[in-house]
Amino acid sequence: MIIDCHGHYTTASPQHDAWRKSQLAAFREGRPSPEYPAISDDEIRESIEQNQLRLLRERGADMTIFSPRASAMAHHEGDERVSIEWARACNDLIARVVGLFPETFIGVCQLPQSPGAELKASVAELERCVQMGFVGCNLNPDPSGGWWTSPPLTDRYWYPVYEKMTELDVPAMVHVSASCNPVFHATGAHYINADTTAFMQFIQGDLFADFPDLRLVIPHGGGAVPYHWGRYRGLADMLSKPPLSEHVMKNVFFDTCVYHQPGIDLLFRVIEAGHVLFGSEMVGAVRGIDPETGHYFDDTKRYVDAAALTDAERVQVYSANARRVYPRLDQALRERGQ
Amino acid sequence: MIIDCHGHYTTASPQHDAWRKSQLAAFREGRPSPEYPAISDDEIRESIEQNQLRLLRERGADMTIFSPRASAMAHHEGDERVSIEWARACNDLIARVVGLFPETFIGVCQLPQSPGAELKASVAELERCVQMGFVGCNLNPDPSGGWWTSPPLTDRYWYPVYEKMTELDVPAMVHVSASCNPVFHATGAHYINADTTAFMQFIQGDLFADFPDLRLVIPHGGGAVPYHWGRYRGLADMLSKPPLSEHVMKNVFFDTCVYHQPGIDLLFRVIEAGHVLFGSEMVGAVRGIDPETGHYFDDTKRYVDAAALTDAERVQVYSANARRVYPRLDQALRERGQ
Numbered sequence: 001m002i003i004d005c006h007g008h009y010t011t012a013s014p015q016h017d018a019w020r021k022s023q024l025a026a027f028r029e030g031r032p033s034p035e036y037p038a039i040s041d042d043e044i045r046e047s048i049e050q051n052q053l054r055l056l057r058e059r060g061a062d063m064t065i066f067s068p069r070a071s072a073m074a075h076h077e078g079d080e081r082v083s084i085e086w087a088r089a090c091n092d093l094i095a096r097v098v099g100l101f102p103e104t105f106i107g108v109c110q111l112p113q114s115p116g117a118e119l120k121a122s123v124a125e126l127e128r129c130v131q132m133g134f135v136g137c138n139l140n141p142d143p144s145g146g147w148w149t150s151p152p153l154t155d156r157y158w159y160p161v162y163e164k165m166t167e168l169d170v171p172a173m174v175h176v177s178a179s180c181n182p183v184f185h186a187t188g189a190h191y192i193n194a195d196t197t198a199f200m201q202f203i204q205g206d207l208f209a210d211f212p213d214l215r216l217v218i219p220h221g222g223g224a225v226p227y228h229w230g231r232y233r234g235l236a237d238m239l240s241k242p243p244l245s246e247h248v249m250k251n252v253f254f255d256t257c258v259y260h261q262p263g264i265d266l267l268f269r270v271i272e273a274g275h276v277l278f279g280s281e282m283v284g285a286v287r288g289i290d291p292e293t294g295h296y297f298d299d300t301k302r303y304v305d306a307a308a309l310t311d312a313e314r315v316q317v318y319s320a321n322a323r324r325v326y327p328r329l330d331q332a333l334r335e336r337g338q
Numbered sequence: 339m340i341i342d343c344h345g346h347y348t349t350a351s352p353q354h355d356a357w358r359k360s361q362l363a364a365f366r367e368g369r370p371s372p373e374y375p376a377i378s379d380d381e382i383r384e385s386i387e388q389n390q391l392r393l394l395r396e397r398g399a400d401m402t403i404f405s406p407r408a409s410a411m412a413h414h415e416g417d418e419r420v421s422i423e424w425a426r427a428c429n430d431l432i433a434r435v436v437g438l439f440p441e442t443f444i445g446v447c448q449l450p451q452s453p454g455a456e457l458k459a460s461v462a463e464l465e466r467c468v469q470m471g472f473v474g475c476n477l478n479p480d481p482s483g484g485w486w487t488s489p490p491l492t493d494r495y496w497y498p499v500y501e502k503m504t505e506l507d508v509p510a511m512v513h514v515s516a517s518c519n520p521v522f523h524a525t526g527a528h529y530i531n532a533d534t535t536a537f538m539q540f541i542q543g544d545l546f547a548d549f550p551d552l553r554l555v556i557p558h559g560g561g562a563v564p565y566h567w568g569r570y571r572g573l574a575d576m577l578s579k580p581p582l583s584e585h586v587m588k589n590v591f592f593d594t595c596v597y598h599q600p601g602i603d604l605l606f607r608v609i610e611a612g613h614v615l616f617g618s619e620m621v622g623a624v625r626g627i628d629p630e631t632g633h634y635f636d637d638t639k640r641y642v643d644a645a646a647l648t649d650a651e652r653v654q655v656y657s658a659n660a661r662r663v664y665p666r667l668d669q670a671l672r673e674r675g676q
Contacts, residue, residue: 141521146486148521183479183486188538188573192562193531200526220569224530224562230598231558234624234635235526260568266604286572297572 001338002301003322003329004056006173006219006255006279007064007105011051012093013043020072020086027078036089044096051283053104059301061278065326067108067138068094071186073177076145080114084121087112091125095132103336106329107134108173111161113143115150119157123164130168135328137165139172139216141198146181146190153198154205162211171215171253171325174198187285195223199252203236203244208251215251215325217277221258221267229270253325255279256300256317259286264303273313277321278304339676340639341660341667342394344511344557344593344617345402345443349389350431351381358410358424365416374427382434389621391442397639399616403664404432405446405476409524411515414483418452422459425450429463433470441674444667445472446511449499451481453488457495461502468506473666475503477510477554479536484519484528491536492543500549509553509591509663512536525623533561537590541574541582546589553589553663555615559596559605567608591663593617594638594655597624602641611651615659616642 015037023033056064068090075083087110094107109129111122126137139161142148151157153174165172179190195218208214218225225232233244241247254271257279258264267276279300286297295302304317323330353375361371394402406428413421425448432445447467449460464475477499480486489495491512503510517528533556546552556563563570571582579585592609595617596602605614617638624635633640642655661668 148484148486148519150521152521181486183488183490183535183539185538185542185573188541188570189531189535192534192566192569193527196530196534196562197521197527200523201521203526204523221565224534224565227559227562227565227601227604228530228596228598230596230601230628230635231530231624232526233630234597234626234628235523237626237629238624258566258568259572260566260608262604262607263565263568266565266600269600270598286569286576288572288575290568290572292571297568 001063002061002278002318004061004064004280004282005217005277005322006257006281007052007066008069008281008284009066009094009097010069010283011047012069013039013047015039016089016093017072019089023082023085024077027082033085039093041096041100044093045100048097048101053101055282056104059299061301062104064105065108065135065322065329066094066097066105068110070138070175071178073110073138073140074145075113075140075143075177076115076180080112080117080121083112083114084125087125091129091134098133106332107132108136108138109134111137111139113140115144119160123160126161126164126168126170130170130328133332135326135332136170137172138175140176141174141194142176145177146179146184152201152205154201154207162214166211166213169327171217173217173219175219191220191285192223195220196225199223199225199232199248200235202248202252203232203241204239208248215253217253217255217325219255219257219279219281221256221263222254222271226254226267226270249275253277253321256304257281257298258303259297259300260290261303261306264300264307268307268309273309273316274321276317277325278318339401339657340399340616341657342399342402342618342620343555343615343660344595344619345390345404346407346619346622347404347432347435348407348621349385350407351377351385353377354427354431355410357427361420361423362415365420371423377431379434379438382431383438386435386439391439393620394442397637399639400442402443403446403473403660403667404435404443406432406448408476408513409516411448411476411478412483413451413478413481413515414453414518418450418455418459421450421452422463425463429467429472436471444670445470446474446476447472449475449477451478453482457498461498464499464502464506464508468508468666471670473664473670474508475510476513478514479512479532480514483515484517484522490539490543492539492545500552504549504551507665509555511555511557513557529558529623530561533558534563537561537563537570537586538573540586540590541570541579542577546586553591555591555593555663557593557595557617557619559594559601560592560609564592564605564608587613591615591659594642595619595636596641597635597638598628599641599644602638602645606645606647611647611654612659614655615663616656
């Protein structure tokens with residue numbers, strides 16, 4: 001079984017995006033939000049069958065842990081009320097996808113974060129979504145969208161979410177959204193920077209002493225971290241922290257959203273297979289075909305298949321790690337005999 | 339001959355740092371800056387002989403392209419006048435080091451940037467330093483120190499510096515300074531993020547059409563870029579840009595400040611040796627000994643020696659590329675028959 005831990009609903013019906021636009025326009029003009037539009041099951045089915053489901057089958061994976069489009073979370077837009085409405089709309093749409101394709105998709109939710117706002121609404125939305133069958137959440141370390149005004153992820157500001165995650169036994173993927181700072185290209189700089197930044201915060205802090213069962217997935221292959229693994233081992237040492245294997249890597253996992261073979265090979269050379277979850281972020285940041293290989297850049301299964309892994313390690317990366325990090329996914333699979 | 343393209347004077351006499359403190363205190367209190375202290379040649383000699391020079395010899399390199407301590411540039415402190423004074427003091431100290439050890443060190447200058455300030459003073463300081471024999475400059479893409487308030491490096495805001503660099507035929511290393519944003523650890527996040535960010539800006543823009551002879555060194559192995567080389571090739575394609583080899587890599591170079599063998603191996607697997615300059619950033623960000631190897635993390639010469647390079651490629655990385663990117667260094671070496 002092959003589980004892709006990182007997929008976003010980037011192909012939702014145009015009405016969904018149009019509603020967001022009108023919601024933000026209403027906010028700016030001080031009007032109440034418009035009513036959410038009717039989207040038929042057939043429209044949802046089509047948007048999935050022609051995209052994620054087709055590619056999943058072509059590439060030979062079985063399941064995707066599926067969440068709302070990351071770049072559209074845009075927590076910096078509107079205010080907390082606007083974020084609450086938008087997160088509910090996005091998560092409800094994910095729930096419908098999962099309802100239509102229960103064997104292929106399982107939900108991860110967007111949180112209604114807002115710059116400077118407390119995380120009560122995020123805790124409530126996480127709880128609501130888990131009751132609907134979701135197995136995790138995406139946590140945005142920078143709801144300001146590139147201005148980085150929130151405290152580090154090790155700050156007590158974030159603890160209410162970590163407490164609820166621990167109680168519900170669900171992990172978070174640390175995932176920023178769009179950048180409204182012109183220096184940061186969203187998928188080319190902001191995403192990767194956020195991954196690197198989060199990892200370094202975990203080295204500096206001592207978050208996992210307070211939350212020994214917390215599990216966080218750092219996407220995009222861990223940002224710059226595996227490439228600079230020596231730097232991070234050395235910085236942990238300079239900061240008088242325990243080795244990374246003890247201090248951070250009991251709780252942190254990387255995905256395989258690294259879009260070329262040498263990068264994936266490096267990832268597995270420095271990070272134990274037990275800490276890497278298969279992911280592609282398909283259909284996502286990089287949609288083209290690599291002229292050097294003739295295959296999609298984001299067809300990461302090809303790279304993982306070609307990596308120097310034992311059969312047992314490949315099972316870890318393709319499914320066992322995901323089932324361990326997302327125990328509610330494991331439970332759902334067991335309940336249907338998988 | 340082995341040239342380290344990336345060394346900072348991180349071991350300057352305590353009086354130098356004490357003066358900076360009193361300069362900033364005077365600024366805050368509205369007093370004129372104190373007089374710069376006397377530092378003897380012997381003090382400078384000692385600070386270099388016991389540190390950079392000793393390690394350079396132990397590790398078997400011959401020369402270092404030497405600039406003021408990057409983390410202490412702190413362009414966000416004080417105002418432009420304060421930055422002008424501080425840059426002059428730092429660069430004059432580098433000139434003294436070079437004067438005392440002309441065979442081993444050659445200067446690269448700090449620029450008197452200041453958030454929001456025009457770059458006239460930077461242009462003037464660059465010119466002053468080149469007249470003193472400096473061969474390049476460090477350009478800070480984020481003088482705000484982690485708040486990222488300046489425009490992208492492709493913006494016309496930066497053009498006065500690029501014009502002067504072109505006129506003087508000197509390159510810049512893109513190098514941020516300290517972070518005063520608590521989310522970004524300086525050497526663990528801000529440095530690496532800045533490298534990644536700059537590269538993505540060069541993909542988005544078309545800077546090298548305007549400055550075909552401009553040469554920029556992105557340090558720390560290019561941040562996350564080589565690890566995510568497929569992502570960047572794919573994003574260039576999605577943005578309808580020419581291949582990276584045409585669009586960016588005629589003008590951009592990476593150093594080897596990557597502190598473990600797998601990282602260096604990845605670097606040379608994806609980036610042609612003609613675009614990589616040997617560098618260690620010694621004595622710098624990561625000062626300890628790697629328990630896995632028994633050698634200093636930042637002894638990058640060991641990794642380069644062990645990398646799968648031809649003899650010709652190793653000559654490129656160790657000296658020929660540096661002489662090409664820093665033609666004034668080449669000229670100085672030729673003048674003494676090297």
